[in-house]
Amino acid sequence: MHQLDQLKQFTTVVADTGNFKQLAQFAPQDATTNPSLILKAVQQPDYAPLLAETVAAHRGLPLDEVVDQVLVRFGLEILKVVPGRVSTEVDARLSFDTAATVARAHRLIALYEAAGIPRERVLIKIASTWEGIQAARILEREGIHCNLTLLFAFCQAVACGEAGVQLISPFVGRIYDWYKKSAGAKWDEAAMAGANDPGVQSVAQIYTYYKKFGIPTEVMGASFRNVGQIVALAGCDLLTISPDLLAQLQASEAPIVRAQDPAAAKDAPVHAVSYNEASFRYALNEDAMATEKLAEGIRGFAVDAGKLDQMILSL
Template identity: 35%
Template sequence: MKFFVDTANLEEIREANDMGVLDGVTTNPSLVKAEGNVDFHERVLKICEVVQGDVSAEVTATDFDGMMEEAHTLAQIHDNVVVKIPLIKEGIKALRALDDEGIRTNCTLCFSPTQALVAAKAGADYISPFIGRIDDISSDGMTLIEEIVQIYDNYDFETEVLAASIRHPTHVKRAALAGADVATMPFETMVKLLDHPLTDRGLERFLEDWEEYQEAKEEEAATAAV
């Protein structure tokens, strides 16, 4: 499974990249807005300069011509840019046109298997099911991942399933078990993947034993010197 971090914060991206397990970044205008007074296109370029993998950047237009214009602008920023397109009728038209041009795409805001099927047929490189938002309305977002993976396997679609709207490590685990190709998550969730009380307890015990061992060696050396 690929790990993407869902942010526009350069410090978080650098920290995730330094861990050595980061495969890409997903971002959007809302995440850039959270960073304050920064230029969207400049921030996308800076992200691409940090990360070796794919960087998804989203269009804001909802009409075909507007999406195509924005997509062309975004694609010119860096070779690693993947253009995020919303899963609406005009977006499907844009997915097909961009695929014909060789511009890679990430179809976002997916909430049903049929939406994912149409996006794959239109040539999307990634599909982004929003599992957390489905959980928020008392449904099971992970069922959606399982169903999309099954459909794509049935017909050998090359579109990668990118589990989005991840809220906690269990989402990552279940997405991996379901066969999702990618999990994109906040940086704090990525760090939490490492957390376990037995790891903390074991490390604390090892360090205590080492300290006691060192003290014993020092006492032995002091006794021998007398």
């Protein structure tokens, strides 16, 4: 049995792509998108007509409404291929505006529902800022489920759990990138692999905390750099994996064992913590890696959202 099928015995596999034509071969349960992935997809000849057609059909609407139509159109195509859910992201430029994030989420859900897709099949993707987490708290109470992304710090995960968020996406690879860059020549790749990988450790800590205290928020490891990181998180609720790494998993029959186990988490020696806005901001500020990566991630998604805007305006 290849590694992808082995992994599916313990973990829900999610495809991390806007490339819906590539999805079926990996048979993922869910799919996630973000502005960068959608931008990458619409630049390919296969998808350019979809963009042009969607923009033409909604010409005359405000730009932000056309963008949402494009995002939802990709989501609808993805939902034809996956049996589960698609994650669609709120504009990263709204990451510090709770009310605007809620309003944009309402619009995305309305577009999906107008196309006959029940809200249970959509996750609204929001950056894990304090304002984003509070927006998710409001949306979850309305039955609109959220995927909190750009999550790098333990305090972000705890606050998401307290807000009743459906799912979080801690970023394994970007955490690994930061520590590797920070260590420079001292970095020992072999010694920092697998369970010792700082990105893996971050997700394992969150998973253990949630299972220990019965927090129902789903943990979905994201942004992988290598198969070793994925194998070390086998057993995590979900893992969202790029097509390249899905193909590598499919090509190997090396054994995978469950590494993250809810039963083991119950006995872990960890204490419950809680955050208000002030303590959350302080804890995030104390974590240089998380502070830098959250800011960098929002900037990156905002740049790509701007590029998508320009592509739409040029059509």
